[in-house]
Amino acid sequence: MTIKECYDRMNGSYEEAKSRLMMDSMIERFVFKFLDDSTMENLRKAIAQGDIAVSFREAHTLTGVAANLAFTELQKAASDLTEQLRPLQSPADAELMAGVEKAYGIVVDAIRTYQAEK
Secondary structure, eight states: OOHHHHHHHTTOOHHHHHHHHOSHHHHHHHHHHHTTOOHHHHHHHHHHTTOHHHHHHHHHHHHHHHHHTTOHHHHHHHHHHHHHHTTSSSOOOHHHHHHHHHHHHHHHHHHHHHHHHO
């Protein structure tokens, strides 16, 4: 599998990542670093604790990370959750969080498959 095929598998935009990071080796480096990012776990914890402000911050951070790496589907799902949380008045919508979980799982699975084949 190539890094482009990895992006295809995760419904991301390889072309956007390439325009930002220039070289496949740089894309790969940051894609692999994503696996160590704690934002998703922090988001899960904040939602479980009912902490709306931290949930918003973590969803917003995940949106930015996904945008920077051109993980298109994850960015959209995280952005939808961020906007729902933005007024800081109600907890995370379960359906929106399920969308984030699904998109996140797809990204992580694609990266791990790419990493295993490398």
